[in-house]
Amino acid sequence: MKKYWMVFRLSWARQFEYRFNFFFGRMRNIIVLLLLFYVWKSLTLRNGSFAGYSEIEIITYVFMVNILRAVIFGNQGITEITREINQGIFSKYLAMPVNYFWYNFFRQLAQRLISLISAIIEVVIFAIILKVDIFAQTNWVILLWFGVSVFLAICLYFVLSYLTNLLAFFSREAIGPKFLFDWILEFGSGAYFPLSILSRIFFIPLMFLPFAYLVYFPVEIYLGRVSFWQANIGICFQIFWILVAGLITRIVWKKGLRRYSGEGI
Amino acid sequence: MNIEKYFKIWKQLVSCAAGSYLSNRLESGGYFLGKLVRFGFFLLLIVSIFNYTNTMAGYSKYEVILFFLTFNLLDVLAQAFFRGIYMFQNDVKQGNFDYVLSKPVNPLFYSMSRITDIMDMIFLFPISGLIIFTVYKLPIDVGWENILGYAVFIGIGMVIVIAIHILAACVTIWSVENENTIWVYRDAMTVGRFPPEIFSVTVQAVFTFVIPIIVIVAFPTKTLLGLLSWQWMVFGAVYAILFFAVSLIIWKISLKKYSSASS
Numbered sequence: 001m002k003k004y005w006m007v008f009r010l011s012w013a014r015q016f017e018y019r020f021n022f023f024f025g026r027m028r029n030i031i032v033l034l035l036l037f038y039v040w041k042s043l044t045l046r047n048g049s050f051a052g053y054s055e056i057e058i059i060t061y062v063f064m065v066n067i068l069r070a071v072i073f074g075n076q077g078i079t080e081i082t083r084e085i086n087q088g089i090f091s092k093y094l095a096m097p098v099n100y101f102w103y104n105f106f107r108q109l110a111q112r113l114i115s116l117i118s119a120i121i122e123v124v125i126f127a128i129i130l131k132v133d134i135f136a137q138t139n140w141v142i143l144l145w146f147g148v149s150v151f152l153a154i155c156l157y158f159v160l161s162y163l164t165n166l167l168a169f170f171s172r173e174a175i176g177p178k179f180l181f182d183w184i185l186e187f188g189s190g191a192y193f194p195l196s197i198l199s200r201i202f203f204i205p206l207m208f209l210p211f212a213y214l215v216y217f218p219v220e221i222y223l224g225r226v227s228f229w230q231a232n233i234g235i236c237f238q239i240f241w242i243l244v245a246g247l248i249t250r251i252v253w254k255k256g257l258r259r260y261s262g263e264g265i
Numbered sequence: 266m267n268i269e270k271y272f273k274i275w276k277q278l279v280s281c282a283a284g285s286y287l288s289n290r291l292e293s294g295g296y297f298l299g300k301l302v303r304f305g306f307f308l309l310l311i312v313s314i315f316n317y318t319n320t321m322a323g324y325s326k327y328e329v330i331l332f333f334l335t336f337n338l339l340d341v342l343a344q345a346f347f348r349g350i351y352m353f354q355n356d357v358k359q360g361n362f363d364y365v366l367s368k369p370v371n372p373l374f375y376s377m378s379r380i381t382d383i384m385d386m387i388f389l390f391p392i393s394g395l396i397i398f399t400v401y402k403l404p405i406d407v408g409w410e411n412i413l414g415y416a417v418f419i420g421i422g423m424v425i426v427i428a429i430h431i432l433a434a435c436v437t438i439w440s441v442e443n444e445n446t447i448w449v450y451r452d453a454m455t456v457g458r459f460p461p462e463i464f465s466v467t468v469q470a471v472f473t474f475v476i477p478i479i480v481i482v483a484f485p486t487k488t489l490l491g492l493l494s495w496q497w498m499v500f501g502a503v504y505a506i507l508f509f510a511v512s513l514i515i516w517k518i519s520l521k522k523y524s525s526a527s528s
Contacts, residue, residue, distance in 0.1 A: 024445030028452040034468065035456055042322050042463035043314065051317045176295025183299045187306040198313050 003098060004106040011110035026118050029066060033126065036062045036192065051197040057223050058194070060135040063123045064219045065191055070119035072153050072214055073191075074112040080104075081165035082174045091262045101253075105158060112154075137222050145231050149218040152238040157214050159245040160185075166249065169256025190216025210241035274370060275378055282381045297384045304388075307333060307458065322462035327402045328490060329460060334396045335486045336457040339419065341392060343426045345385035347377045350430045350447055354437045362523070373516060377430060400489070411489050414498070418485035424505040425481050428512035435512075435519040450476075457482030480504055 015022060040062055044055040053061065081104060084090045093100050127134055137143055164181045167174035186192060188211030195206055195216045206212050217234045220226050226234065286293045311333055315326040324332070353376050356362040365372050400407055433447040453476050461469050461483045473479045484501045487493040493501075 020440055021445055024449055027449050028445065031449070031452040032455065035458070038463045038465070038468065039459055043318065046318075171291050173289050173292030173295070176289075176292030176299070178295070180295045180299035180302065183302045183306075187302070192306075193310055193313075197317070198309065199316065202309065202313075 004102055007098075007103055007106045008110050011107045012114065015111055015114050022114070022118075026115075026122065029069070029119070030122055030126075033062065033066045033122065036065070037126070037130070037132075051194070053194065056133050056135050057225070059132055060223060061194055061219055063127065063132075063134055064222060065215055066123055067116065067119045068150065068153070068215050068218060069191055070115035071112050071150070072157050073185075074108050074115060079165070079175055079178060080107075081162065082168040082178060085165075085168035085256075085260070086172050086174070086263075088262045090260065101162065101249075104162065108158070135223060137224065139224065141228075142221060142224055145235070146218055146222045149213075149221050149231070149235060149238065152235065152242065153214045153218055156210060156238055156242050156245065157185075159242055159249055160210065163245055163249045163252060166252045166256050169252070169259050185211050185214070188212060189214040190219070194220075210237075210245065213238045213241065271371075271374060274375075275381075278379055279381045279383075283383050286383045293384055297387070300384065300388060304337060322460045324460050324462075325404055327399050327404070328486075331396070331399050331403070331489065332460050332483065332486050333458050334392060334399060335419075336454065336482045337392050338389070338396065339422050339426060339457075339481055339485075340451075340454055341385045341388050342423060343430070345382045345389065347427065347430050348382045348385075349375070349377050349379035350434055352380060353434050354441070357437050357523075358441050366523075372520070373431065373434070376434060377427075403490070405490065407489060408491075411491055414488035414493075415485050418488050418498075418501065421501055421505045422481040422485055424509050425477055428505075428509040431512040431516050435515045438519040438523050453478055454482070477504060477508065 037059065040050065040058045041055075043050040044053075044058060048055050050058060084093075090100075093103065123134075126132070137146070160181075164178050165174065167177055188195075188206055188209055190212060191214075195203055195212055198206070213234060217226075217238070221231050221234070308330070311326070311329055314321060315329075319325070321329050353362075356365065356376070362372075362376075365375050368375060400412075429450050430447070433450060436446040453472070456464075456472055456478045461472065461479045464472070469479065480501050484493060484497070488498070
């Protein structure tokens with residue numbers, strides 16, 4: 001565990017080394033936050049609600065998404081694993097006494113934590129400047145279930161993202177499919193809008209896919225819009241998808257290792 | 266500038282880009298499908314919103330779709346023709362920009378157009394088709410003068426977009442570590458996906474005068490809808506010329522500052 005703690009610390013230090021870059025990266029999130037806030041604000045202006053969401057619920061949804069994106073997706077465009085495999089840098093990890101899966105988990109964890117702190121600060125500042133009321137959940141059972149669903153969402157995203165990156169074992173062109181995966185994930189997860197505003201023909205299939213359980217589902221729990229049983233079923237779906245994705249990852253990893261030739265060393 | 270010479274260079278660069286895209290079919294296919302998914306989902310979002318309401322900030326469904334399509338048209342045009350700027354940070358960081366400076370070609374032209382995104386060029390066709398379809402579905406009569414005005418303001422928007430790309434290159438020269446400037450512009454452009462009236466007056470002012478996304482995207486759409494006054498039309502044209510001129514001046518200053526530190 002000590003070695004992974006060191007990976008975490010080094011990654012943390014690296015994030016602060018490129019402060020200007022980090023600042024600009026967060027600026028990008030602020031612009032998206034601003035856009036979504038005003039879109040939903042304009043839609044709730046007339047009746048005080050939209051598509052079954054009260055104004056406070058939909059604004060809280062937008063702000064919560066900003067926080068959850070930071071901690072769940074981290075730096076979503078991350079292609080370090082793909083690059084390392086394609087350029088042969090990956091070879092050094094085979095000689096190191098580390099598990100590559102956990103190495104990457106802790107490497108990304110530092111970046112997620114810094115983004116989380118920044119996202120919380122952004123939301124607080126925004127809420128003050130725009131004089132926005134945010135729904136504060138006080139039910140401890142709901143908060144506990146929310147915490148569990150966020151933890152499972154972090155695990156699910158990491159496994160899915162890791163799996164997509166492993167495509168690099170089979171092709172030098174894995175970044176294009178990763179780009180496709182990222183956009184399906186952005187929308188399918190509800191990171192831009194609550195999925196329930198879609199017509200049922202789109203909404204129901206999306207709820208059977210893993211993406212909806214990354215952002216939409218945890219925020220719905222936080223807002224208290226799902227019943228206790230619905231929350232339980234959703235958490236079961238999260239665990240199911242982690243197991244399925246984990247199993248596929250294991251198979252792909254084994255096959256990938258056999259194919260890996262260290263090209264580019 | 267010898268236009269014929271630069272057209273030949275551009276043609277050669279397009280040919281190289283086409284070869285690269287064809288030899289990386291999985292990657293190109295992934296990017297193309299990703300762009301389609303992004304486009305389709307946003308369109309679906311707008312259509313879904315109008316299942317619950319008749320207007321958004323006073324605009325009907327097809328008017329809002331027109332804002333969205335115009336944003337896409339300008340965004341894709343810039344990505345198709347000026348994709349090279351995304352590699353500029355790498356060039357400066359690794360000292361490769363020195364080689365560009367030693368070529369008998371304008372370094373700004375080369376840096377911006379060295380990569381042409383063929384996928385985005387293809388994407389321009391469905392977007393253009395959808396714009397024509399949307400204009401046909403608008404609840405108002407669109408005259409030829411509106412269509413001409415739309416085309417002119419698309420041109421004006423592109424002038425500002427080029428200027429922003431130049432400024433992004435300047436920031437890269439001044440701060441080599443930064444790779445997010447052009448992405449900040451890309452995200453700022455997303456503000457143009459929806460009518461500007463959804464924003465507060467202050468935000469509208471920022472995105473009109475400071476980061477002129479509203480001039481780039483909303484002005485053409487409003488001209489087509491017959492909603493832009495002649496005063497704003499004059500402002501848009503003058504602003505674009507000044508913005509472009511200032512970006513060129515800053516580029517020249519930045520080039521002098523370029524130290525070739527990484528080479």
